[in-house]
Amino acid sequence: MGSCIICGVDVDGGGRICDPHQEDVVFDFRGDSPSQLVPSRFYRGVVDGYAEFGVFIDLAPGVTGLLHRSELDRRLDSLDWEPGDEVFVQVKGVRDNGNIDLGWSIRQADREFRGVLVQESDTEHPPEEDAEDAAEDTEDAAEDTEETDEDSVDDADTTDGDEDGDEDCDDTVDNDGSSPTVESDATDESETDESDATDDHSEDTDVDRAGAAESEPDDERERVEIGTLSDTVGESVRIDGEVVSVRQTGGPTVFELRDETGIVDVAAFVEPGVRAHPDVEVGDVVRIDGEVESHRGDVQVESEALVLLDGDDGDAVRRRLAEALSDEARPEGLQPLAGDEAVAQLADGLLDAAEAIRRAVLESRPIVVRHPATADGYVAGAAVERAVLPLIRAEHAKSDAEYHYFTRRPLDDPVYGMDPATNDATRMLQDRDRHDEKLPLFLLVGTGSTVESADGIDLLSVYGVDAVVVDAAVADPETRDAVDTLVSPDIESVDANLSTGALVASLASAVNDEVREDLRHLPAVSYWEDTPQRYTDLAHEAGYDVERVAELREAIALEAYYQSYQDKRELVADLLFEDGGNLAAHVSEQFREKLETEVKTATANVVTEAVDGVEFAVLDTDGYTHRYDFPPTPLLLDDLHRRNADGEAYATVGIGTDELYLRTTADVSVRDVAKRTAELAPAADVTTAGLREGKIEFLSGERDAVEDAVVAAVAEAF
Known part of the structure; x- marks a missing residue:
């Protein structure tokens, strides 16, 4: 029975590591079969080569595993490993066919583990035992040589004895027939001296290590940057x-x-x-x-x-x-993309926001970007990402710093409510307590400017974290007092045709002017209709014609829906910045096919009616849409409304179990409609759930009453 090299407990089978400490050591594998590997253990390996899907690692001659790219904490092409490099990996499992699945190890040096063991085929031992075995082999070889020399001497003595007489034989053998004891004593003394020397060296090493940890700086050394x-x-x-x-x-x-x-x-x-x-x-x-x-x-x-x-x-x-x-941290100034005057009016706020972002990078404060999972939201988030990541790379020596100091988290709903705020608070407190990270800067783009987000922002403020809100829509007065930095048009100077993507693209160019050329086509991508000519022209100058812009918009909208809670950083970057045309065109084709199928089904089941001169198109979204597939209800209703709205008095209503979406041709306030609906259907507990989406929520048992009340309230508002 062996004992654990870390805690000293007995280990069955002669092993040298107990079960609780299996992942605390790294193993040098010297077996010859994958079946001898132990899952969950960390092993030393050598890079054999790259494939499109990962890296092959040799754990021993003839024993090779695959570290799949999905196991990496970074992009495969960002690894700086070269064939022949020594690396450390974890064995995730060995398949029946002998294939070895490997996992990433954040520890990439012996000193980062608590110990090192050598694993033979089915046994394990500390590496120093190899040195001891080698030393014993050397000693044995020396003894054999010595014995051979002695035999030669004995042979010579025997020959001499034959010539000189029997006295020489008495020098070699005692009277009792045993060897003399003086040689044995000398050997014992030598071994003792060697042991003492080893102990002294070990003590010296410990002293040196302790001294290095506690040594004082050399006063004569000059500081370097x-x-x-x-x-x-x-x-x-x-x-x-x-x-x-x-x-x-x-x-x-x-x-x-x-x-x-x-x-x-x-x-x-x-x-x-x-x-x-x-x-x-x-x-x-x-x-x-x-x-x-x-x-x-x-x-x-x-x-x-x-x-x-x-x-x-x-x-x-x-x-x-x-x-x-x-x-x-402070940018030199703001130059709005395409010279947009509506953006220029917000220059002071945008410069404050840019300074807050740049300061967070310089202070090593993580940046968390929240944006709606829409085409406009993704364009805005990607613009900031494009500007900030190079600054993080320039500031930090670690190649993966951009994954630690910048996070983009899309929102299913364009409201920063208690659910996402609780998620953010939980993560930031865990990172603070477990990893000593600073509390992050929260950048809310296209969200956070209305009272529906007040509870979420209040939760962040309890912990004193900084929040920056950038929204092309008019912010509620209550929000202006609740956030540190808010960029939003005043109601007197509002440009109804300003998208959040266009506003944030100019912000991103102020954060990092070196990426300005990369951002020129983004404002045009952020508009679904009525794109300002200045942004269409700017995109064309950047090499994106109207058809190409439409493909990008549709591709982003489709990808925004799937895995909506994921940032899809690399995929979105490929679509918006790196794609030569094939990827966006392919995804855009899927967008159009899925949308057309849904529109046909919905159109066939729309119920139309006229009330007080207003034409209503009402769709039962529970019964006549694929609720858990693309397109999402807001996007479908937008398309239906654009296609069918005729005249100045037209409204599209999509109603489900406990939520309703409203689209109108006139400037009708969703809050006013919700307020009037609550008066007409007092038992329905009606609330405005999303001002930008035109979303109203209610109790499902009062659905019919709510539908009638909404129609009446909208007719009154026209």
């Missing part, structure tokens, strides 16, 4: 800065440090999995001496000494950071 570290790999440097995050791995503690020029990871090691410098927290200013290394393509610093800076030294660093932050 983090932004220059890529030019100093292999050198010892000093850096000063603010701690923006702390991560504890299975090996070192990783401090993310920011100065006025950039951000870098600093690894400090005491013992595997033990927190180094527990007195250092996020927000502290520190001085670090260490060696610059290249870790899987990213620059990082191996800490040799770390001290907290306070007093004048700490204040100097904070002033330097604050000055650099202010200078870099």
